[in-house]
Amino acid sequence: MSISTASTITLDNHFARHLPEMGMPWQAAELSEPQLLVLNEQLSSDLGLNAAVLRSAEGIELLTGNRVPAGATPVAQAYAGHQFGGYSPRLGDGRALLLGEITGPDGSLRDIHLKGSGRTPFARGGDGLAAVGPMLREYIVSEGMSAMGIPTTRSLAVTATGRPVQREELLPGAVLTRVAASHLRVGTFQYARATGDLELLRRVADYAIARHFPHLAKAPRPYPALLESVIEVQASLVAQWMLIGFVHGVMNTDNMTISGETIDYGPCAFMDSFNPSSVYSSIDTMGRYAYANQPLAAQWNLTRFAETLLPLLHENQDDAVALAEEALNRFPARYSEAWSAGMGRKLGLADGVDASELAGKLLTLLEEDRVDYTSFLRSLSSAARGNAEPARAFFMDTARFDSWLGEWHALNPSAEQMDKVNPIYVPRNHLVEEALAAASDGDLAPLETLLAAVTAPFEERSGFERYALGAPDDFGSYRTFCGT
Ligand code: AMP
Numbered sequence: 001m002s003i004s005t006a007s008t009i010t011l012d013n014h015f016a017r018h019l020p021e022m023g024m025p026w027q028a029a030e031l032s033e034p035q036l037l038v039l040n041e042q043l044s045s046d047l048g049l050n051a052a053v054l055r056s057a058e059g060i061e062l063l064t065g066n067r068v069p070a071g072a073t074p075v076a077q078a079y080a081g082h083q084f085g086g087y088s089p090r091l092g093d094g095r096a097l098l099l100g101e102i103t104g105p106d107g108s109l110r111d112i113h114l115k116g117s118g119r120t121p122f123a124r125g126g127d128g129l130a131a132v133g134p135m136l137r138e139y140i141v142s143e144g145m146s147a148m149g150i151p152t153t154r155s156l157a158v159t160a161t162g163r164p165v166q167r168e169e170l171l172p173g174a175v176l177t178r179v180a181a182s183h184l185r186v187g188t189f190q191y192a193r194a195t196g197d198l199e200l201l202r203r204v205a206d207y208a209i210a211r212h213f214p215h216l217a218k219a220p221r222p223y224p225a226l227l228e229s230v231i232e233v234q235a236s237l238v239a240q241w242m243l244i245g246f247v248h249g250v251m252n253t254d255n256m257t258i259s260g261e262t263i264d265y266g267p268c269a270f271m272d273s274f275n276p277s278s279v280y281s282s283i284d285t286m287g288r289y290a291y292a293n294q295p296l297a298a299q300w301n302l303t304r305f306a307e308t309l310l311p312l313l314h315e316n317q318d319d320a321v322a323l324a325e326e327a328l329n330r331f332p333a334r335y336s337e338a339w340s341a342g343m344g345r346k347l348g349l350a351d352g353v354d355a356s357e358l359a360g361k362l363l364t365l366l367e368e369d370r371v372d373y374t375s376f377l378r379s380l381s382s383a384a385r386g387n388a389e390p391a392r393a394f395f396m397d398t399a400r401f402d403s404w405l406g407e408w409h410a411l412n413p414s415a416e417q418m419d420k421v422n423p424i425y426v427p428r429n430h431l432v433e434e435a436l437a438a439a440s441d442g443d444l445a446p447l448e449t450l451l452a453a454v455t456a457p458f459e460e461r462s463g464f465e466r467y468a469l470g471a472p473d474d475f476g477s478y479r480t481f482c483g484t
């Protein structure tokens, strides 16, 4: 039996080896006094990594890119992207690195990636750094999302760098160690296409197929199938966001994955009271990425993705455009199906019962009375068990809600099914902010309690009562800043 130490951990350089044109070998900034703030022990063990080893001085060097494991070739990945509709031909990892890949529990590769690891050739005017607050925020929200069963990148660790970062004020710096099915983005394809090198584009597409949709490699037309598959996984993903009241906040094409995982938690948030025009990002002044616009924003991004693939879809470009349009036109139906099926489960309805009309009526009532979305849906299982009072208490207009309840009850909802899909604890803004404020004062206890709540989101537990509540009235209208 081999002894597990940091020096026995190896990583693949799969991306660097297969797509050298799509990144630049680079190294993380050296840290003299790194301090591990949080380590995801469950994820470590799922990846076959020994948590005790990761906590050691050498392990922390590994988690921050200061020790390059055998086999790895860390790279800053190249990508382009549309940001708020405007195209940037060269974004790329300005403050991030792909360290390498590890084999996940299902046998497929997982990226080990750093965020906040120093300037790279893609940094443009940026400092290459990240602050403790936003990195812990990504850790909390991504782990909450994962626990709810929503496809997402994961967070393995946050390490304080011991170095200050200049934002609106001076903040402590951090590195997030992120794990993902891959970091291939719509923007990756935009970059490859813009090189004009169609063989490179084809290799990027083949690489995406191999990593995420290996069954397509032998399809008669693998590239149209790739487009359809990405449309499918994104329609399903955005439906899941909508069902839990999640607002991503920066749905730029560089923040949309090919794998269908949620990526890049910046100015994201969970809605408290149900409001389709919810926006939390201070820079999204037009509400481009507001809650209700997310399906449209996703379809817009997928259209940019389809454009990059045109040369691969068909030899004849008119036929290629027709194929792309046909695939894109299926997005609204795929999205609606995923949403309706999910809503059916949230309302405890049997498979096959079309929930959309009943859900639509309910959402109108929630919006009119500014009802807390998460708390209300969780309370509705009591109504299925015969006590409607907790749910009724959310409404001013109980007459209309009672009429809705009557219609819903007639469908025989299952309370057990509802409690499995309606979370009681989500990373609400006021709780996240509270945990981050304490952590920046050196107190990690609120962070740990919040993580305990949101990583078992469906399991009601005593001692966590306040984690189930909506924002206090004085929390005001919440904004997160992109200066992350
Ligand atoms: P984001 O808004 O985090 O998705 O980042 C958009 C682009 O800006 C990406 O190319 C990032 O690598 C880059 N970027 C964001 N913050 C920084 C920073 N502090 N230093 C360098 N590049 C950054």
Ligand code: MG
Residues within 6 Å of the ligand: 254, 255, 264
């Ligand atoms: Mg990004």
